[in-house]
Amino acid sequence: MRKFKVVGKSVPKVDALALAQGKPLFTDDIELRGMLHAKILWSPHAHARIKNIDTSKAEALPGVHAVLCYKNVPRVIHTTAGQGWPEPSPYDIVMFDNKVRYVGDRVAAVAAETEEIAERALELIKVEYEPLPAVFDPERAMDKGAPVIHDEPDCKYIIPVFYDPKHNHCAHIDLEVGDFEQGIKEADFVVECKFKTHHEQHCSLEPHTCICYFDPAGRLIIRTSNQVPFHVRRIVAQCLQVPERMIRVIKPRIGGGFGGKQEVLIEEVCAMLAMLTKRPVRLAYTREEEFVSARVRHPMVMWAKTGVKKDGTITAIQLKVLSNAGAYGAHAMTVMNNTCAKALPLFRCKNIKWVADAVYTNLLPGGAYRGYGVTQAAFPMGVMMDEMAEAIGMDPVDFWKLNTIKEGETSPIFKALSETGRGVEMIVESCSLPECIDKGAEVFGWREKRERYKKQSKGPIKHGIGMCCLVQGGTVPLIDMASAYAKMNDDGSFNLLIGATDLGTGADTVLSQIFAETLDIPVEDVIVYPSDTDLTPFDKGAYASGTTYLSGMAVLRTAEKIREQILGVAADILGEPKEGLRIENKGVVSGKSGKRVEFSQIIKRALYGKDQFQIGATASEFSRLPPQSFAAHFAEVAVDTETGQVKVLSYVAAVDCGTAVNPKLAEGQAEGAILNGISYALTEEFIFDDRGRVLNPSFTDYKIFSAPDIPKITTILVPSYEPTGPYGAKTVGEVNINGPLPAISNAIYNAVGIRLYETPFTPERVLNALKEKRKSKIKQR
Amino acid sequence: MGTRILLNDFEYFEPETISDAITILAKYRKDAKLIAGGTDLLVDMKKGKIKPKYLVNLMKILDLRYITKDKRGLRIGATTTFREITASKLIKREYPLLFEAAEAMGTVQIRNMATIGGNICNAIPSAEIPPALVALDAVAKIAGRRGERSLPLEEFLMGIGKIALKSGELLTEVYARSPPPRSGTAFLKLSRTTADLATLNVAVRVTLEKNGACKEARVVVGGGVGPTLIRSKKAEALLKGKVLKEPLIEKAAQAASAQLKPRPTSIRASPLYKIEVCKVLVKRALLKALERTKAGGAR
Amino acid sequence: MKKEIEFTINGERRKLIVKPNELLLNVIREDLGLTGTKYGCGTGECGACTVLVDGEPVVSCLTLAVAADKKTITTIEGIGTSENPYPLQLAFVETGAVQCGFCTPGMILSAKALLDKNPNPTENEIKQAIAGNLCRCTGYVKIIEAIKLAAERMRGRKR
Numbered sequence A: 001m002r003k004f005k006v007v008g009k010s011v012p013k014v015d016a017l018a019l020a021q022g023k024p025l026f027t028d029d030i031e032l033r034g035m036l037h038a039k040i041l042w043s044p045h046a047h048a049r050i051k052n053i054d055t056s057k058a059e060a061l062p063g064v065h066a067v068l069c070y071k072n073v074p075r076v077i078h079t080t081a082g083q084g085w086p087e088p089s090p091y092d093i094v095m096f097d098n099k100v101r102y103v104g105d106r107v108a109a110v111a112a113e114t115e116e117i118a119e120r121a122l123e124l125i126k127v128e129y130e131p132l133p134a135v136f137d138p139e140r141a142m143d144k145g146a147p148v149i150h151d152e153p154d155c156k157y158i159i160p161v162f163y164d165p166k167h168n169h170c171a172h173i174d175l176e177v178g179d180f181e182q183g184i185k186e187a188d189f190v191v192e193c194k195f196k197t198h199h200e201q202h203c204s205l206e207p208h209t210c211i212c213y214f215d216p217a218g219r220l221i222i223r224t225s226n227q228v229p230f231h232v233r234r235i236v237a238q239c240l241q242v243p244e245r246m247i248r249v250i251k252p253r254i255g256g257g258f259g260g261k262q263e264v265l266i267e268e269v270c271a272m273l274a275m276l277t278k279r280p281v282r283l284a285y286t287r288e289e290e291f292v293s294a295r296v297r298h299p300m301v302m303w304a305k306t307g308v309k310k311d312g313t314i315t316a317i318q319l320k321v322l323s324n325a326g327a328y329g330a331h332a333m334t335v336m337n338n339t340c341a342k343a344l345p346l347f348r349c350k351n352i353k354w355v356a357d358a359v360y361t362n363l364l365p366g367g368a369y370r371g372y373g374v375t376q377a378a379f380p381m382g383v384m385m386d387e388m389a390e391a392i393g394m395d396p397v398d399f400w401k402l403n404t405i406k407e408g409e410t411s412p413i414f415k416a417l418s419e420t421g422r423g424v425e426m427i428v429e430s431c432s433l434p435e436c437i438d439k440g441a442e443v444f445g446w447r448e449k450r451e452r453y454k455k456q457s458k459g460p461i462k463h464g465i466g467m468c469c470l471v472q473g474g475t476v477p478l479i480d481m482a483s484a485y486a487k488m489n490d491d492g493s494f495n496l497l498i499g500a501t502d503l504g505t506g507a508d509t510v511l512s513q514i515f516a517e518t519l520d521i522p523v524e525d526v527i528v529y530p531s532d533t534d535l536t537p538f539d540k541g542a543y544a545s546g547t548t549y550l551s552g553m554a555v556l557r558t559a560e561k562i563r564e565q566i567l568g569v570a571a572d573i574l575g576e577p578k579e580g581l582r583i584e585n586k587g588v589v590s591g592k593s594g595k596r597v598e599f600s601q602i603i604k605r606a607l608y609g610k611d612q613f614q615i616g617a618t619a620s621e622f623s624r625l626p627p628q629s630f631a632a633h634f635a636e637v638a639v640d641t642e643t644g645q646v647k648v649l650s651y652v653a654a655v656d657c658g659t660a661v662n663p664k665l666a667e668g669q670a671e672g673a674i675l676n677g678i679s680y681a682l683t684e685e686f687i688f689d690d691r692g693r694v695l696n697p698s699f700t701d702y703k704i705f706s707a708p709d710i711p712k713i714t715t716i717l718v719p720s721y722e723p724t725g726p727y728g729a730k731t732v733g734e735v736n737i738n739g740p741l742p743a744i745s746n747a748i749y750n751a752v753g754i755r756l757y758e759t760p761f762t763p764e765r766v767l768n769a770l771k772e773k774r775k776s777k778i779k780q781r
Numbered sequence B: 001m002g003t004r005i006l007l008n009d010f011e012y013f014e015p016e017t018i019s020d021a022i023t024i025l026a027k028y029r030k031d032a033k034l035i036a037g038g039t040d041l042l043v044d045m046k047k048g049k050i051k052p053k054y055l056v057n058l059m060k061i062l063d064l065r066y067i068t069k070d071k072r073g074l075r076i077g078a079t080t081t082f083r084e085i086t087a088s089k090l091i092k093r094e095y096p097l098l099f100e101a102a103e104a105m106g107t108v109q110i111r112n113m114a115t116i117g118g119n120i121c122n123a124i125p126s127a128e129i130p131p132a133l134v135a136l137d138a139v140a141k142i143a144g145r146r147g148e149r150s151l152p153l154e155e156f157l158m159g160i161g162k163i164a165l166k167s168g169e170l171l172t173e174v175y176a177r178s179p180p181p182r183s184g185t186a187f188l189k190l191s192r193t194t195a196d197l198a199t200l201n202v203a204v205r206v207t208l209e210k211n212g213a214c215k216e217a218r219v220v221v222g223g224g225v226g227p228t229l230i231r232s233k234k235a236e237a238l239l240k241g242k243v244l245k246e247p248l249i250e251k252a253a254q255a256a257s258a259q260l261k262p263r264p265t266s267i268r269a270s271p272l273y274k275i276e277v278c279k280v281l282v283k284r285a286l287l288k289a290l291e292r293t294k295a296g297g298a299r
Numbered sequence C: 001m002k003k004e005i006e007f008t009i010n011g012e013r014r015k016l017i018v019k020p021n022e023l024l025l026n027v028i029r030e031d032l033g034l035t036g037t038k039y040g041c042g043t044g045e046c047g048a049c050t051v052l053v054d055g056e057p058v059v060s061c062l063t064l065a066v067a068a069d070k071k072t073i074t075t076i077e078g079i080g081t082s083e084n085p086y087p088l089q090l091a092f093v094e095t096g097a098v099q100c101g102f103c104t105p106g107m108i109l110s111a112k113a114l115l116d117k118n119p120n121p122t123e124n125e126i127k128q129a130i131a132g133n134l135c136r137c138t139g140y141v142k143i144i145e146a147i148k149l150a151a152e153r154m155r156g157r158k159r
């Protein structure tokens, strides 16, 4: 493998010190003169028609500058999904509608001198609702007579895909490769189970925040905590019916996104208020609003059926998926597609059948969430693998190794389907999964623990271990695009302008490293400026684990172009042919004469000396294929059989993300994803009442882990080299969130012999399952 | 409702003596609310659950903040913070039950702010400190315009958000009986995460005769198991006078759990689960307390 | 009715006139322009708004500004300087404990309060000290590492 100078080093995150010092870097850390504060009125009904709204009292309240509702805002049907154009999500939402479709749907908005006045104004808005019957259960949503959630005539997809809103049917795709039924016939054992996964909130510590204002030239500036600034510009322009040139979107530092900010959730309202009032307007969610009216991970019901031969060959896989899109279809189809496209290529199996539906219900709309459908599918698949291994009496480690894709292999799924529909044929050119499995098992002590826990201690606490393997393809092939622009400064430093969006992930640092490596300069010489639609070139934004890989390639190409320019000037200075020159440590050296000229001399010559020009370049890259990142996860749990409490004691993740451009940041990505996955598996849960209201919209009642709750987490980076990625890098953002559900479920089974097919694994669910098991044992006798 | 701001306007008082506080309370009656650490009150005010017109801060009253002992017990002033309780060597040594309960409560920030009086007077059924205090036969001291009065804490706590304070009164002190010799105590909390409110919490005390039989027991269960905590006198009666063996302890635990009346709508767990797990927790707590009587000094 | 209060914040005495219902968090952010203190939940659960009052971490989202009268307050801006950052700040940077950085100021202040009292904490003590500070990005692993590293260095310096 190549030796690198900057790539592969854990250089400190470029923005870390300023953040640790509490510098004003986030959206809400500025205050503009005359800034108004916006607040939104939320629907108390899960499904209702708005017969009338009277905003007159609110408008009359001193300090109120504007009130928006369906009556005074143009009806522009669109999608809030921050995806490329044409969006693979239905156009089924307008800024304000005369119908509400879930508790927390938007009804009206106010801009006022202070937050206090805005809140009081909301109380003065009189809304006359006509409540409609609601449907919450996705398995009932397509029943005859179920209330139609999107009965408006203008909802549609703008791409040719299945859509039947009259039956709440938001998306459908099915496919079969090989012959599933034949595969089942060939099997010695067939396993069949139904699975359910639950809602999850992103819980970014920074709530959605947006500030809109007009610059002196009359252009609208949108300063927003968003993962997809370029999509924000496009969608806000669409909603406001103004040309895109009128809008500039700036993304400051973001306090976490995880997919929750891959959505145009508040920007268009804030912008509309700024437009009406001609004043700066700030709209910042509260934590409760994050829980009742942002987006969630799509809950799914899944039916899995697989066949396996005694020798360990998987002969057939069928996965049926029913995704609960909630009230709006943003990301519904693409998340659903990923339960196949990005999850199933992991398995070596010729006969795969996949049938998927997404339905509307009167609950919180689903959205993008780290893992994006793969998390959901990894659960049934990971448990089925464990069941099959058990059926044939094989150790899961050996069974997983036998049945997962290897370097040089392909999967028919690649071609059959991608996130958006059409797939691309590809061969996995880098895969260290077998080593991940071996190393992970070794560090974890798999075989030794497996032996040890065969004999359980007498007390109520039982121990167990479980594992799973994971894949997550990066980028949306043939659609995603990234670009960069860089220029050289007087002193030989560079401005690197990237459209890529660092949401805390360290993208700015990683991309600076790739740039620095290519030009053989220290990272300090790269002044990175990200995500400003006026200044930086286009990037699809931060999603689909694409930043290191795709934006990384764009940066690499930009640096390469600049290198050629530098060498050209150097050749002129040295009077030698370009071909014999190479870049070395902020200078150019001649291989032949040994002469050297510094970058600072080169740029001075370019700027002031002769044939003056700006050394600078722009380059872009689009995704040709989705690079596959892999991981093997191992969990050790203690189950209290009297209280049902599950404690994860240790967790090992061996991860193949290609070259880790910055190992520490890559580890951090893994650790954060794993812990998020663990607390999702054990404690995070939305509780709804029978009218569809969220009963626990706060950190008091929706529990995410804090430091004392964490197990010992070990991350092992097992390098591979992805030839299509920058310096061999793939992606690392998402894959690791997919492991905890199956790994923990399998570990619980190993400990106490119960299989949990429904998430989360709360003490109550565990205890009930234990009781069931005891009952069935008594019956058997 | 927003938690970014406090919408409700109020007038603010900072009395420096108990009698000044009482005067203000008496003047504004229902429109006035006391604030100590504010960790419960301000959350409720932000959510619009209460809208007091006058807020009376107790934290400037030096006479309300102390931890002292006398011959028969421990006196804790109402505005003593949880941090002060966990930092007290006296409490750690002689009232480990209180120490354990206080430590199980909240997070560092919350323990720095929250007061014992607030924990009691807010009267949410999942509060940490009341079960521990009841297991120590604690008495609430109350001051009002007509002077002082005392009430066993058990009677002071009347239901969700309900306490035995009349208008114009405030809680000034809790007085906990010092555990007799040969006592052992234990506090157990079951929660979803460390920083969660209790799904269930249990405080027990057993005091043995010289011959090893149980002289006296206290079994108290909290955590949304009824309108307020539940002291199981049935369980206590089962234990009294007997040598404590595991089957008997299990029976007592059953008896305690049979008394629970959890609300059907609970976020943290279903009523059935609470009833089920109460048996386990009470049993474990009693076994631990028993163990501690044997260990001698540790109570 | 507005009220005049006076406190020392980051070593500076400040007089302010505030309404009784103003929260310390908003006064610090808006009136004093110290935006390192963050709103994350407003209900005392996330710790993003943590400041030190008389050396102890509290949540400023549940503190009335009027109740901070006569106190000494430290925010993230008050520890270390731009040129000479506080050891915890450097340790957070070096260990990769800062991802999005939104939790970081509160986290560092909680850690500082711990180390001020307990220069050699166990891992468990560290975890308990930051139990009131949520982080969704890091999984806490590197944050704990950072606090250990800073503790080690600060002990070395004192010797």
Ligand SMILES: Cc1cc2nc3c(=O)[nH]c(=O)nc-3n(C[C@H](O)[C@H](O)[C@H](O)COP(=O)(O)OP(=O)(O)OC[C@H]3O[C@@H](n4cnc5c(N)ncnc54)[C@H](O)[C@@H]3O)c2cc1C
Residues within 6 Å of the ligand: B033, B034, B035, B036, B037, B038, B039, B040, B041, B042, B043, B058, B078, B079, B104, B105, B106, B107, B110, B113, B114, B115, B116, B117, B118, B119, B120, B121, B122, B126, B127, B128, B129, B165, B169, B170, B171, B172, B195, B196, B197, B198, C043, C044, C045
């Ligand atoms: C993040 C967080 C975590 C928490 N975790 C826990 C936990 O684990 N366990 C737990 O039990 N609680 C927990 N709480 C709740 C709360 O912190 C405690 O109940 C705390 O003890 C309340 O005390 P305070 O001084 O803040 O009360 P305040 O909020 O000031 O007052 C609460 C109520 O008591 C009244 N009051 C206060 N003092 C007196 C007095 N002397 N006389 C009469 N009335 C009075 C007030 O008027 C008010 O109605 C938590 C709270 C938060 C925000």
Ligand code: FES
Residues within 6 Å of the ligand: C038, C039, C040, C041, C042, C043, C044, C045, C046, C047, C048, C049, C050, C059, C060, C061, C062
């Ligand atoms: S904002 Fe204060 S604790 Fe979350």
Ligand code: FES
Residues within 6 Å of the ligand: A205, A255, A256, A504, C097, C098, C099, C100, C101, C102, C103, C104, C134, C135, C136, C137, C138
């Ligand atoms: S670094 Fe993002 S919340 Fe902690």
